[in-house]
Amino acid sequence: MKAAVLGKRGRYALHGAMLAAAVAYPFVFRKPFPQDLAIKIFLFGGLASAWNVLGGFTGQVSLGNAIFFGVGAYATAVVQTHWGWTPWVGMVLGMGVACGVAFVIGYPCFRLKGHYFAMATLAIGEVFSTLFMNWQWVGGAVGVYIPLRDDTWKYFQFGTTKLPYYYVTLAFLVLALLISEGILRSRMGYYFRAIREDQDAARSLGVSARGYKLSAIGISAMITSLGGGLYAQYVLFIDPPSVFPMMLSIQVVLLAVLGGVGTLWGPVLGTVILIPLSEFTRIYIGGTGSGLDLIAYGFLIVLVSVVQPRGILGFFRKGGNA
Amino acid sequence: MFLPELAQSLLSGVLMGLIFALVAVGLTLIWGIMDIVNFAHGDFLMTGMYLSFWMYSLWGIDPLLSLPVSGIFLFFLGVVVYQLIIRRILGAPMLIQIFATFGLMILMRYVAFYFFTPNYRTIQHTFLSGSIDLGGIYLPVPQLAAAAGAFLTTGAVYVLIHRTRIGGALQATAEDREAAALMGIDTDRMFTLAWGIGAATAGIAGSLLSIFFYIFPEVGGIFGLIAFVAVTLGGFGNVAGAFVAGILIGVIEALAGHFYDPALKTVFVYALFLGVLFFRPQGLLGVK
Numbered sequence: 001m002k003a004a005v006l007g008k009r010g011r012y013a014l015h016g017a018m019l020a021a022a023v024a025y026p027f028v029f030r031k032p033f034p035q036d037l038a039i040k041i042f043l044f045g046g047l048a049s050a051w052n053v054l055g056g057f058t059g060q061v062s063l064g065n066a067i068f069f070g071v072g073a074y075a076t077a078v079v080q081t082h083w084g085w086t087p088w089v090g091m092v093l094g095m096g097v098a099c100g101v102a103f104v105i106g107y108p109c110f111r112l113k114g115h116y117f118a119m120a121t122l123a124i125g126e127v128f129s130t131l132f133m134n135w136q137w138v139g140g141a142v143g144v145y146i147p148l149r150d151d152t153w154k155y156f157q158f159g160t161t162k163l164p165y166y167y168v169t170l171a172f173l174v175l176a177l178l179i180s181e182g183i184l185r186s187r188m189g190y191y192f193r194a195i196r197e198d199q200d201a202a203r204s205l206g207v208s209a210r211g212y213k214l215s216a217i218g219i220s221a222m223i224t225s226l227g228g229g230l231y232a233q234y235v236l237f238i239d240p241p242s243v244f245p246m247m248l249s250i251q252v253v254l255l256a257v258l259g260g261v262g263t264l265w266g267p268v269l270g271t272v273i274l275i276p277l278s279e280f281t282r283i284y285i286g287g288t289g290s291g292l293d294l295i296a297y298g299f300l301i302v303l304v305s306v307v308q309p310r311g312i313l314g315f316f317r318k319g320g321n322a
Numbered sequence: 323m324f325l326p327e328l329a330q331s332l333l334s335g336v337l338m339g340l341i342f343a344l345v346a347v348g349l350t351l352i353w354g355i356m357d358i359v360n361f362a363h364g365d366f367l368m369t370g371m372y373l374s375f376w377m378y379s380l381w382g383i384d385p386l387l388s389l390p391v392s393g394i395f396l397f398f399l400g401v402v403v404y405q406l407i408i409r410r411i412l413g414a415p416m417l418i419q420i421f422a423t424f425g426l427m428i429l430m431r432y433v434a435f436y437f438f439t440p441n442y443r444t445i446q447h448t449f450l451s452g453s454i455d456l457g458g459i460y461l462p463v464p465q466l467a468a469a470a471g472a473f474l475t476t477g478a479v480y481v482l483i484h485r486t487r488i489g490g491a492l493q494a495t496a497e498d499r500e501a502a503a504l505m506g507i508d509t510d511r512m513f514t515l516a517w518g519i520g521a522a523t524a525g526i527a528g529s530l531l532s533i534f535f536y537i538f539p540e541v542g543g544i545f546g547l548i549a550f551v552a553v554t555l556g557g558f559g560n561v562a563g564a565f566v567a568g569i570l571i572g573v574i575e576a577l578a579g580h581f582y583d584p585a586l587k588t589v590f591v592y593a594l595f596l597g598v599l600f601f602r603p604q605g606l607l608g609v610k
Binding site for chain 1: 357359406407410411414415416417418419420421422424425426427428429430431432433435436440539547550551554583585586588589592593595596599600
């Protein structure tokens with residue numbers, strides 16, 4: 001749709017302007033809060049886009065993406081506490097492990113359809129959370145404190161400024177979007193969508209459904225795991241409730257659904273709307289931990305699903321898909 | 323030593339399992355009849371628990387007496403939820419349906435959180451206390467009574483579904499919505515009824531649980547997930563299946579908790595769930 005309105009050159013200009021605005025943002029907003037907010041938006045935007053590759057493009061509704069987030073976070077933390085390596089190695093390692101885990105989960109689960117697949121991934125997510133709670137080598141229920149160091153890129157820790165986290169998470173979001181765009185334009189992207197629309201028809205035309213679904217979950221897992229690693233470095237403390245929560249698995253889906261499932265910008269749009277909303281309500285009406293912010297959040301979700309089941313993007317377009 | 327221990331955990335498991343069964347029955351009814359996953363089911367149960375708790379602490383009404391109130395209140399809550407939310411998303415994609423009920427779950431949970439605080443509460447003195455000694459095996463009376471109540475309620479739902487005209491209409495709607503409508507069944511009323519009964523059973527289960535279990539805003543999460551597992555194990559929409567599966571889950575939890583590690587007991591339940599999904603997707607009792 002956008003292409004029709006703006007043309008190719010217009011689109012490049014728009015994307016360039018958005019990127020420039022994002023790069024300039026921390027020089028305008030110098031306080032910690034707006035910078036922290038932007039970092040959360042970039043991080044969740046990337047995670048929601050990663051989910052979108054699997055759940056949106058390919059139509060496999062995963063309710064367990066927190067598994068990959070947790071694996072990435074733990075790999076990044078553990079290589080530092082146990083072997084003194086740099087977190088960057090941990091992130092790469094985490095992506096590899098997450099991809100492996102994704103295949104192991106995907107292989108049996110992709111025989112399931114619809115609700116069954118969603119429930120299976122939800123259950124596996126709970127299993128991971130429980131196992132990490134009881135795995136003493138990685139700190140069990142206590143979690144892992146990443147040892148504090150001076151500000152260096154090698155250990156990716158910055159106590160005095162948020163700027164490095166800001167630009168790295170921005171790069172993370174851009175990467176997730178580029179990968180999504182690449183997939184949408186490639187032959188693989190058409191196969192993904194063919195599987196989503198009608199798996200049996202796709203298979204009868206020679207598309208290996210299981211192979212492409214495994215590719216989708218692998219890509220989704222690696223991006224999500226990278227996000228987990230960045231999160232671990234940003235907060236420097238992780239435990240199972242913070243990196244394996246069911247709530248996270250659900251939230252990334254929510255962001256994508258709110259913005260528009262299966263579209264390139266939907267997950268980002270959902271994130272840009274929902275994350276500031278939840279942060280502001282948390283601060284202004286939920287500051288005392290009363291839960292009022294979450295009441296508003298729940299109400300909003302119900303309202304959106306009842307009023308505009310096609311996501312916010314649905315307000316802008318009448319027909320057509322992705 | 324081993325045999326009494328085994329018998330003790332088996333029986334405790336069965337008692338808890340009967341509660342799981344009752345929670346699952348409501349969920350399977352909704353799921354089977356209209357193919358909608360209700361993530362807020364555990365929070366219907368939580369509502370029932372708080373209803374009993376407040377009636378007890380404000381007016382001293384015993385949970386056994388507030389139980390019908392809980393059932394009736396939740397019936398109407400279920401009807402309202404169906405009319406206001408679910409009806410509008412019947413034809414929507416699965417994701418939207420998941421999200422509507424998920425949003426409802428957050429809403430209910432944090433309304434409880436806001437008004438009742440996150441504190442754990444218990445009901446201290448009910449009509450029932452003490453335990454029965456069965457030759458070295460001790461069964462606490464509150465649990466026993468709750469399990470008996472759960473058994474009776476589940477039985478009542480079974481009779482309603484399988485022995486009455488309304489039950490027949492519900493089954494027909496589950497079987498084929500359009501054909502049922504052509505036969506003159508008002509499917510919208512059947513859906514409303516399913517949500518009413520589903521929520522009511524969860525509310526009754528909550529009141530029964532409140533006799534001996536901690537009451538807190540997030541309690542629905544535990545029971546909701548177990549109910550999902552029981553529904554899958556029993557076969558979607560299968561009341562008898564949910565009953566058997568609920569008891570099976572209770573027993574597995576008790577055995578794993580007693581003989582292996584209480585912290586890992588849910589892993590066994592989920593492992594069973596995944597195993598059944600992969601190898602017997604029609605459920606343990608289901609027929610292909």
